[in-house]
Amino acid sequence: MAVSTVHIPATLPEALARQEPGAPALRFGAVWLSYGEVRAAAERAAAIAWHDWGVRPGDRVAWLGANHPAQIALLFGLARIGAMLLPLNFRLAMAEWQRALAECGPRHLVHDGDWAQAARDLASRSALSAHPAETLSAADAPPAPVHAGPDAPVLLVHTSGTTGGPKAAVHTQANLLANMRIAGQVQEMTPADTVLTVLPMFHVGGLCIQTLPALHAGARVLLHARFHPGETLAAIAQARPTLTLLVPATMRALVEHPAWSGTDLSCLRAVWAGSSLLPASLVEAFHARGVPVCNVYGATETGPFSVALPPSRAMDHVGSCGWPAPEVEARLGPPLGDAAELLLRAPNVVRRYWPDLPACDAAGWFATGDLAQRDEDGSYRIVGRARDLIISGGENVHPAEVEAALMLHPGVAECAAFGLPDARWGEVVAVAVVRAEGAQVSQEELVAHLQSQIARFKVPRRWFFVGQLPKTALGKVQRAVLARQFT
CATH class of the missing domain: 3.40.50.980 (Rossmann fold)
Known part of the structure; x- marks a missing residue:
């Protein structure tokens, strides 16, 4: 037989x-x-x-x-x-x-x-x-x-360069195929799916989280030249995609667009979000419409499909990155306060930067630079960057925790917490805030808001209201620039 x-x-x-x-x-x-x-x-x-x-x-x-x-x-x-x-x-x-x-x-x-x-x-x-x-x-x-x-290098993608200058990660054909396989399996892609691609394909997010996995699975791809909220909502209404990939900025643009409330989103069985930290208010806006928001965590060097929150757990694990994807190993490094650096090893992780700088240790582990916590159910939660940790009076403060609490206030459009040197405390927590359009929210109002959300020692002592936050070309906030600017 x-x-x-x-x-x-x-x-x-x-x-x-x-x-x-x-x-x-x-x-x-x-x-x-x-x-x-x-x-x-x-x-x-x-x-x-x-x-x-x-x-x-x-x-x-x-x-x-x-x-x-x-x-x-x-x-x-x-x-x-x-x-x-x-x-x-x-x-x-x-x-x-x-x-x-x-x-x-x-x-x-x-x-x-x-x-x-x-x-x-x-x-x-x-x-x-x-x-x-x-x-x-x-x-x-x-x-x-x-x-x-399989071992032939096929794609060079520059990292965001938040620490030092950007480096070009060398993806082999085997790396990309492994990522396509892993991402397709977790997202349960089939030829019946239609993927709407609106994020730029110059980065692994727009190219490798859904676009290439969709072609690997025999699905259909609706490719937009660039993101526009009105065009994206129109495509959802007319072309009826089953999956799409967003980031916090594009999620916010959709939620705030006049056509948001009138667009039928029922075709979407999930929205995947390529960000380690998602504002809860944006996630809840999609969940209120019956669309699960599934976080996917990774880096330019890791495919980037590494840790993922599946649709079945999206509603009850808001704020979590989920579990390691199939074929992906994850572990935590030495403790740093209540968290530790997340380490990853998988077939979609690159082994070198261009031309020949190692990206992993001898055992194949990639150090992400992100601080994570592992919950009892095995899921991971990213709490910030190791280099961004603020140590004030001996207490560890993760900027992401401050920012998540602050973003719950409707008067805040964006914010970034960072450390500033202080003679008494070593460092104090500072924050740069971009007010929401038309909002006149004050420092006193935001301090009162935070005091009901986080411990007193985590509440920023120094406040700066700015028109915009300094970011890398890939949209990552540059806290080091803020620290230099306001020191």
């Missing part, structure tokens, strides 16, 4: 090739591409890169632009020939792009129409060739040779 076996793809091209060619894969604007058409686009990209541009195994090709099917075709095409994609964050300045290119040394830059002029300027300053995305769909060239392999 014959025994059926399930083929597990070892390379990215194999993952794409196993899908039903005629099945719908990707919609961009009004155009649908089938899996066969996406595969053909990837093979054309590989052929052009190999024959016309001279790209060889180990070479890098940069991408500058908003979300676009050409970026996906380029990733899979470069995977075929053993080369690497370097997505550039379009929010960065010219000098930052130049540093990234100088570090990683790509030979070519592909861009979309909106970023054509910036790409040409960048190419002229960095001595590389710029190519419009349309070049990838040019006339057929002979097929490129196959140099795909």
Whole structure:
């Protein structure tokens, strides 16, 4: 009797090739591409890169632009020939792009129409060739040779650079496939799913949490060039996606949009949120509409699908990151007060930064730099960054705990707690607050609010009301900048 076996793809091209060619894969604007058409686009990209541009195994090709099917075709095409994609964050300045290119040394830059002029300027300053995305769909060239392999590096993604400068994490094809497999399993993706992608694919969040896992699962992807709250709500109402990925800023934009209350969200079986810390008020706004908000925790170096809160536990575990995903090992390092640094080991964790700086220890453990607590049921809760811990009078204060309590006040749009040096206490808790639009909330009112929420020693002693918070290009608050500014 014959025994059926399930083929597990070892390379990215194999993952794409196993899908039903005629099945719908990707919609961009009004155009649908089938899996066969996406595969053909990837093979054309590989052929052009190999024959016309001279790209060889180990070479890098940069991408500058908003979300676009050409970026996906380029990733899979470069995977075929053993080369690497370097997505550039379009929010960065010219000098930052130049540093990234100088570090990683790509030979070519592909861009979309909106970023054509910036790409040409960048190419002229960095001595590389710029190519419009349309070049990838040019006339057929002979097929490129196959140099795909599980250990071949295929994606370079820069970290947020909250400590020191940003580093480029080197993802192999095996890393991406493991992440696609893990993320698809936890999110229970099937060909019946439709994923709405609105977050930028220059980072692993927009690319790797749902978009690539959806293609791995044979699902459909609705790809938006960039996030717009009105367009996102319209897509939910009209295209009826079953899953989408958001971050706190986009969640807030949706909840505050005039169309929020009138949009039917019943098609969404879950909203996944790529953030270790989610404001409870935003989570509750979605839960009140019957949509579970599932947190997924990870880093650029970890795939990033590492610790996840499934839909079945989303309502009763608000504030938790959930449990380690399948194939992911998690443990806590030495105690630091009431928490400890979270360590991760998994097949989707990168082993090095570009060009050859280790990302893990000898045993394969990646130190996240995040402080976590492990609950009795095995779930994890992130309480802040190890380097952000405030020690005031011998007491440990996690900025995230102060911020979570402060964000419960309707007069606060954003806030960031940080430590300032103090002769008596060593450090005192300080906070920068961005008032909600139209709010006139005072320091005294916020202090009274916090005194009912957290211990007295955690209540900030110094308050600063600001127009905006300093953030990295990926939206992470730079507490060190605040500390320098107000010291």
